[in-house]
Amino acid sequence: MKLIKSVWSKALVALLLFTLLCGLIYPLAVTGISQLLFHNQANGSIIEIDGKKYGSALLAQQFTGDGYLWGRIMNLDTKTCTDSNGKAMLYASPSNLSPASDRYQELVKERVEKIRAAHPEKRDTPIPEDLVTCSGSGLDPDISPAAAEYQVERIAKARNMPVQQVRDIVAKYTNGKFLKVFGEDTVNVLKVNLALDGILK
Template identity: 50%
Template sequence: MNLIGQQFRPALVSLLVLTLITGIGYPLLVTGIAQVVFPAQANGSLIVEDGQVRGSNLIGQPFDDPRYFWGRLSATGVHPYNAFNGDALVGSSGSNLGPLNPALAEAVQARIDALRAADPQATPPYPADLVTASGSGLDPHISPAAAAFQVRRVAQARGLSEEQVRELVAQYTEGRDLGLLGEMRVNVLRLNLALDAIPFK
């Protein structure tokens, strides 16, 4: 019995000490550093306008109004992402449809039909990123080609010239990280918020 007690006490002390260090101390330290050094990123990279959270710079939102640019097929909720509002059904999750899943083909066809209905003048081929989801289903970006495909529809729906809309797309086109990593991309939410700042004609 004495031998068990000799082993149990150091094990219990080790558990408590490691719990304090790795379960409380380390998370508080990392969170504190993040809040000081990267406050926007640490709080979800939220896009705030006039004190209202409009979404996250890192998580896509579904758009289906012809006046807006549409992003990739999304696995996000119907409301803007806000990490601090759990009551608004803003949860996000990945999309796990494999290439042989019939639901994937159905989703692609449904998006093609929606794009055709929103702009009957649009002709194939449709940009791949407009009819498929990203690996996570949460990508907030589309390619410049996918944005260009939608310029006419958005311009007509808003009473703007196509040149105005193209200039706005160019303004919100992001380059490769460090000049060589990734691809050119357009953040759909930021572009749509910029569109909303232009008065309708």
């Protein structure tokens, strides 16, 4: 009996100790360090200018105007992203569509037609793949430099801006490869559009 009580008491002490350590001390320490050293990233990389929040640099926003840089297709399925009253439940959602499915092919075809219609000056220039396909999450905030360059003339014309000025803004918000080796160069769509509107300098 004493042996059983001893085992139970040690187990209880261990449970309380690890609950305190792993459930309270460690989370508070990590949160404190992240807030101190990586405050912006720890709070969602929110772009805030003059007290107004414009969104996260890590989450896509849908831009459709001719004077804006367009991002990747966002998965905004009204059947899964809204409730019975039409109220949004999800910002967007990942797509489970197979690239071989008819629906996926229709989606790509629709996007190709939209891109072609908006960029008549490009004629038969191949459309960068990321402009007509979804990302895995449906929330990719970046596009390739090629996809951004494809849109430069349309944006310049819509805003009555020099083409080079638009290119300079795109270049400013182009991120290089990690350690210049890993990944690909990317352009942040939200930052470019905020800069086009003169909000982000």
